[in-house]
Amino acid sequence: MKMGFRWYGDGNDTVSLDDIRQIPGVETIVWSLHHKQAGEVWTEEEIAAEIAKIENLTEEHRARGITKTFKADVVESVNVHESIKLGKTVLGLDRDTAIENYKLCIERLGRAGVKVICYNFMPVFDWLRTDMFHPLPDGSTALFYEKAIVDELTPESLIASMNLDDGGMTLPGWEPERLASFQELKEAYVGVTREDMYANYKYFLDAVIPVCEEFDVKLGVHPDDPAFDIFGWPRVVSRKEDLARVLSLNESPYNGLTLCLGSFGSNPDSDPVDAVKTFMDRIHFSHVRNIKHFENGDFIEVGHRACEGSIDTTGIMKAYAEAGYEGYVRPDHGRHLWDENRGNTPRPGYGLYDRALGIQYLLGVWDAYRYER
Template identity: 35%
Template sequence: MYRMTQTMRWYGPNDLLSLKELKQAGITGIVTALHEIPVGEIWSQNAILERKAEIEALGMEWSVIESLPVHEDIKKRSGNFEQYIENYKISLQNIGKCGIEVVAYNFMPILDWVRTDHFYENKEGATVLRYDPVKFAFFDLFLLKRKNVEQDYSEAAMAEAKALGEKLSSEEKEQLFKNILLGLPGSKENFTPEIIKDLLKSYQHITDEKLRENLVSFLKEVAPVAAESGVKLAIHPDDPPFSVLGLPRVVSNQKDLEYIFNNVDANANGLCYCTGSLGANPKNDLLEIFEKFSDRIHFLHLRNVKREASGVFMESDHLAGDVPMTEVMKKILKLQKEKQKTIPMRPDHGYLHSMEKDKKYYAGYSFIGRLKGLAELRGLELGLLETFK
């Protein structure tokens, strides 16, 4: 019987968690990247093999690379984008030679993900990631003060944001700023307002249509190289799946995915099926998306979110939220049986429980919280397996 590979994300030697601790928790596959290599530079075979050997020394495997970042010049097709694409191709070739089969990446401009709260206390007393559109509007309008920001908000939304800001302390405003502008995964550095405004300016002429074209142009060059190298690309959906800071979004819904896969019709051009990112938009039918693109799903991020009518969404228990996780799991098991293969999965995000509150984990990546999610998902998988024998 084909079961999902039991993986966990590890941020490398600088991670608070060691490989030994992950091994003791029953993890068999590691999801990681060479975070120390600057975006756009080539991943050498030696660097990849060194990290791979470190993982395999403890009896685990490097299951998925998450991620091989796409340089901003590629997204805009400006500056040195041609050289960065060539570097990307060489990295993919080196990855293939090292025997790693799945590479996750995203095409989100500037910020990989956005939340307004990194430590929002839920009803159980644990803290979770949360997105509040009113808080975000206050940040955008009154803290960042980006150019022409008013055109993106109604009068009522601006009034609500202003009223909220009047209730926030200086410390709360500073924390909100840091939360929203947290840098790339694997880094604890924050962007400054000046850096963000310069980056936003560089995207001022990039529409959804243009970014979509740029993504397809990139994929037409790198997907054939990935296929020849025995590597499958898995694009991560936008998080959140709607525009922030006026930036374009092109991997947010079924229509976006259809465009990507229809224009680059190769199995190596695949999807990281993230139930949390897609599930943050109530218009996304997660089961239909899974069915539609099942042949392209090369990696699974399983997490749950609870949505509110106001547009707020927050992390919930992996098996309790607006994502129909039981039905998703049934489709995963059915696909694995039909294709006679396993799909690597990791529990995405997790609660920060009070006993770990003083540990400096990356936001959303607590140990106990992710283990709880993994245990729930594995239990659900085992409970459903009899149906698929």
Template identity: 40%
Template sequence: MELSFRWYGESDPVTLENIKQIPDMRQIVTAIYDIPVGEVWSDEKIKELKKAIENKGLKFEVVESLPVSEEIKLGTNKRDEHIDNYKQSLRNLAKNGIKTVTYNFMPVFDWTRSQLDYQLDDGSNTLIYDHEKVKDIDPITTQMSLPGWDESYSREELSHLVETYRSMSEDELWENLKYFLDAVLPTAIEEDIDLAIHPDDPPWEIFGIPRIIKNEKSYKKLIEINDNSHNGICFCTGSLGSTAENNLPKMIEQFGDYIHFVHMRNVKRVGEKSFIETGHLTKNGSIDMKEIVKSLKKINFKGTIRPDHGRMIWGETGKAGYGLYDRALGATYINGLIEGVESID
């Protein structure tokens, strides 16, 4: 197990110098953010990013994420062009030593929260999802914006996407995921790159739009598409753990051969479909973090782990969920869990 940290590039207030000082920090997980979704990541841009990271003594082997365009998810007449571009990006990434590429298949909206600055009893701020506040929102008619909304869409474009997805069944979305994987997996296998799909966050339908990567049944169906280890999983404890349906240690042991990347964070479930993002410690939330690491040891996991969303503490400001201090504390906690579990025969 090797520790990593997500970095949002040169504009990130959390610098590579900051990250390098976290004990036993080895890798940077990042992406190229100034190339429109659906276009090719050039060899030149990847080399430039890799050089910036390696110049600070860190490794760059995991991309998070290489986005899948809405054209691919919807199955429009542009999807084949975008899939060809995706395959070329994979080739360029492999040429530069990338081993794992994370992606998701969430329609329109990425991770969604109802509030970014909810205050906990200790005075820190965190992300929350309050289903009662979200369930009655209609993205077509509301003028408000929620975290995870792509602000680049015009109101007309967003309305069209939402309406189109609302007419799509889960089976149809699965068909489009299969079409995508059938096309790109041969390239991933040839280039020895592991694809790692991130679970939907939260792992249930929102705004009347289907979501399909959310539980044990989803992963079984994913593997049925192509039972090759390159058709893999980014195992996010926070996303999957936000519903009590998911037994995370069991799922790790069940799908261990397909897990290539792990996001470790804790959430406190406060209702059937509501949760608060807490500090990483087990006692702060609903997820047994030690059992997660024990299960990773059982499957002999040798991949990359990163602390995921953190609270804003000690007056820090910046990108919600992605400050330095609490994620660094989370990394240190994960280090301790790994060291403790690895000492057990």
């Protein structure tokens, strides 16, 4: 298993590479070119510059005796354009052109040494919460989903509330460029069914997987977040049977999962440990986090320890350890702790401290069960 940490880049993250360097066990930086919009081609120069920033040490580092380096094996995400999901021209781009652009990104990332690309196939919104900094009993804050609010909101009012509650940072999946085109997207999805989505999904996979195989880049789809339909739009990567169907759309081992256990577990009917065991050989990347469910349908993100919430994070890491998992893992969303709640406001869910604590918990469980084998 290779432990990673998601980083949004210089000037776009309150966490630095030097901060991450001091977290024991982190080998890989999970990165992206966050200024690129879905459907755009990533240039070789942009890719090389970001990888060099992640993997290389400066003379100043060497003068301080720093030798720890990172790999840049995992990209999260190369976003899928809505024309691909819809199977028709939308937002000024047709499906086949968008796919050709995606194939070129895969090729260039593969040539640069990237091993896994995370992506999602969610319609319109990539993820949804109602409060970015909801208080927990210990004084920390975390991402929170309140069902009653979502049931009452329209997509338009949700967009307005997200804009007001973003902590001053642009949120991936809620970029201004995407939100500006919301009305066109809303109209484009009228009448689109789950079967339509699966047909368009297969068309995409059949086109891009041969490129993945040629350049040795695995694709890992992220489950829907939350893992149930919202606003009537069909979500097709929510349940266990959905994951199985996506994998069956193209049987290549390069078509796999980014199994985010928090997103998958946001549906209380799902069993994250069972999903890990079932799909182990197709999980290329995994996010491990914990959430706490409430009887009214709300959920909040909590510390990574299994006893903190409703996700059996210990059972998840035990399953990975007993299988000798060799893929990539990262802690997912963490609470906002200490000075992060006193002015050093991080990107919601992506502070330093709780993710660092989470890594130590996950690695501790991993080590304990690995040594028992």
